[in-house]
Amino acid sequence: MVRELKITPIKNGTVIDHIGNGLSLEVLRIIGVGELDKDSTVSVALHVRSQKIGWKDIVKVENMELSPRKVNAIALIAPTATISIIRDFKVLEKRPVDLPDRIVGILKCPNPGCITNQNEPVESEFDVARRRPVVLRCAYCDRAVDEFLSHLA
Ligand SMILES: Nc1ncnc2c1ncn2[C@@H]1O[C@H](COP(=O)(O)OP(=O)(O)OP(=O)(O)O)[C@@H](O)[C@H]1O
Ligand SMILES: [Mg+2]
Ligand SMILES: [Zn+2]
Known part of the structure; x- marks a missing residue:
């Protein structure tokens, strides 16, 4: 059945x-x-x-x-x-769905010292460093991000 x-x-x-x-x-x-x-x-x-x-x-x-x-x-x-x-x-x-090479404005950088976290008019930006599993790298401070849920903006 x-x-x-x-x-x-x-x-x-x-x-x-x-x-x-x-x-x-x-x-x-x-x-x-x-x-x-x-x-x-x-x-x-x-x-x-x-x-x-x-x-x-x-x-x-x-x-x-x-x-x-x-x-x-x-x-x-x-x-x-x-x-x-x-x-x-x-x-x-x-x-x-398609992961672009660059993720703009979706995630917050986990580095508190990053310029994207300083009340400057700078949108967060990450390059896709690895695809499976996905690892991103902040385009401004180079911090790697592999845990996304808690960083969704
Ligand atoms: N009227 C509808 N309401 C709700 N869901 C729908 C409707 N028509 C299609 N879907 C869903 O949309 C998706 C795509 O539909 P499609 O007919 O292409 O599915 P499929 O033949 O199962 O294809 P595949 O699983 O390979 O993507 C499926 O998840 C299907 O269940
Ligand atoms: Mg199906
Ligand atoms: Zn950063």
Whole structure:
């Protein structure tokens, strides 16, 4: 018998699929679900069997599109994720998240002495030093960052 998790289809919105097992709660934090319209449904499935990555999480949000900044933040913690835009119940567009070579303005530098933490009009900026696992390096003070959740700006 095939048992399947049924999530109500959405008419318009965004599906974030192939999120690493158990990471959807962090994705919800990045999306900022608390600030969403309370009549937009958010469905979350944790620990779903996946052909591609073994186990995965899925997040489906009605009536919302992700800013490029949020897509980049999701790419940092869930590099296997795919993002689908749903319009009128159909998949309008599906793409993998993509970690750019440079991350601007998403993370705070953990170095308190860094110029980006001095009330100067300087936006944080990190170069991707390694991809799997991801390690970033501050473009201003060279501090390495490999733990992102507590540094999301
Ligand atoms: N109307 C809808 N409402 C909610 N989720 C949807 C809707 N249509 C598609 N999806 C979801 O969007 C994602 C992409 O849809 P698609 O049909 O391409 O999935 P798929 O065939 O499972 O592909 P893959 O898993 O390889 O990305 C899937 O997670 C699917 O469950
Ligand atoms: Mg699928
Ligand atoms: Zn720095």
